[in-house]
Amino acid sequence: MEKRSKDGTEFRELVVKYGQVMGKPNISDFFPVLARFDLQGIQKVMGKPNISDFHPAISECVKMLSDRREGEIQRNEKKHLIQILLELMEQKDIGISQDLVKIKAILVDIAIGGTDTTITMVEWVMSELLNNPEIMSKVQQELKHVVGMNNIVEESHLPNLHYLDAVLKETLRLHPALPFLLPKRPSQSAIVGGYKIPEGTKVFLNVYAIHRDPQVWESPLEFQPERFLSPSTNLDYAGNNMKYLPFGSGRRICAGIPLAEKMLMFIFASLLHSFHWKLPEGENVDILEEFGLTLKKSERRVEAISVKPRNCKDLDTIFPTGFSIYNIRVRIMMLVGHFLSLVRSSNQLLSLLHYC
Numbered sequence: 065m066e067k068r069s070k071d072g073t074e075f076r077e078l079v080v081k082y083g084q085v086m087g088k089p090n091i092s093d094f095f096p097v098l099a100r101f102d103l104q105g106i107q108k109v110m111g112k113p114n115i116s117d118f119h120p121a122i123s124e125c126v127k128m129l130s131d132r133r134e135g136e137i138q139r140n141e142k143k144h145l146i147q148i149l150l151e152l153m154e155q156k157d158i159g160i161s162q163d164l165v166k167i168k169a170i171l172v173d174i175a176i177g178g179t180d181t182t183i184t185m186v187e188w189v190m191s192e193l194l195n196n197p198e199i200m201s202k203v204q205q206e207l208k209h210v211v212g213m214n215n216i217v218e219e220s221h222l223p224n225l226h227y228l229d230a231v232l233k234e235t236l237r238l239h240p241a242l243p244f245l246l247p248k249r250p251s252q253s254a255i256v257g258g259y260k261i262p263e264g265t266k267v268f269l270n271v272y273a274i275h276r277d278p279q280v281w282e283s284p285l286e287f288q289p290e291r292f293l294s295p296s297t298n299l300d301y302a303g304n305n306m307k308y309l310p311f312g313s314g315r316r317i318c319a320g321i322p323l324a325e326k327m328l329m330f331i332f333a334s335l336l337h338s339f340h341w342k343l344p345e346g347e348n349v350d351i352l353e354e355f356g357l358t359l360k361k362s363e364r365r366v367e368a369i370s371v372k373p374r375n376c377k378d379l380d381t382i383f384p385t386g387f388s389i390y391n392i393r394v395r396i397m398m399l400v401g402h403f404l405s406l407v408r409s410s411n412q413l414l415s416l417l418h419y420c
């Protein structure tokens with residue numbers, strides 16, 4: 065247990081370090097001729113900026129599961145994501161070539177793409193709700209109506225939680241987890257808006273600025289979930305409307321949207337259904353941002369008081385009464401693992417891989 069917790073902490077620090085270095089402006093991107101001098105020491109800090117940083121952790125995971133695979137399948141136990149990937153690796157007729165390096169790359173993509181972004185969004189959503197108690201109370205009213213106070217939140221309730229959905233969308237508008245998306249490099253030169261973008265240029269798209277542009281958003285700096293409830297707005301995460309792109313757009317759009325959406329809905333529906341949350345008297349959550357690939361809160365530790373309105377055994381295990389937002393970060397790692405274990409059929413996974 066102690067080892068797992070140490071490995072988890074190291075892994076999390078690695079993911080954060082990776083994000084910080086990837087997001088740092090690098091003079092070599094503007095003057096590639098300087099790249100070999102590594103003037104800002106970015107290459108040095110990063111070591112080898114590729115997935116080999118993650119190999120020990122991922123390799124150990126793949127080996128552990130590969131060793132246990134046979135026995136578990138025979139005992140008809142539930143298959144794990146990695147087991148399904150390993151099985152796909154052995155099938156030749158599925159139209160996707162898998163090898164261990166690709167499996168590791170997929171796991172690293174999931175680890176980097178799926179954890180820090182989700183954790184960061186949990187912090188922003190909770191901060192906005194704590195600063196806007198009347199909005200939190202509306203979400204709780206909706207939960208009372210849709211779920212009822214004698215039930216626990218189930219997956220089937222999620223599509224009916226329209227106001228919570230609007231709160232998440234509004235938070236992703238004001239605080240997009242990846243404010244410049246992921247950098248792209250065009251394979252051909254192109255002219256965009258009159259500017260020539262030479263082939264191979266590193267391009268960042270400033271979604272943060274688009275989401276706060278007064279020409280396309282009314283009162284853009286105000287937190288107003290209602291703007292996502294109007295049928296005329298009709299904004300989703302599919303990246304079809306260029307004024308709202310929290311998950312990007314086009315062929316490199318986030319591969320984990322259904323998982324991310326469901327996790328955030330489930331987490332907040334559960335947290336707000338079972339607990340009342342408030343800040344100590346007279347305090348506000350600071351919403352200052354920290355620069356990096358992921359848009360983090362600069363002050364992470366927010367002490368919120370959670371008052372449990374009723375006994376809820378399952379949630380007690382994951383979220384004991386009186387924990388702070390900071391503690392949620394640790395718990396999310398558990399939840400991401402839990403949700404990934406829901407991807408059980410190779411068909412589901414195959415369709416995911418086709419999109420990756």
Ligand code: HEM
Nearest residue numbers: 173177178181241242245246311312313316318319320324
């Ligand atoms: C709230 C949570 C999340 C947010 C806000 C988010 C956002 C994003 C964004 C903005 C991109 C870049 C898209 C672009 O550059 O056009 C991206 C890429 C990606 N995301 Fe997510 N993501 C989240 C959760 C997840 C999860 C849970 C997974 C998987 C388990 C995931 C997997 C990926 C992958 C693999 C990519 C790279 C896609 C590619 O380059 O083809 N993300 N995400």
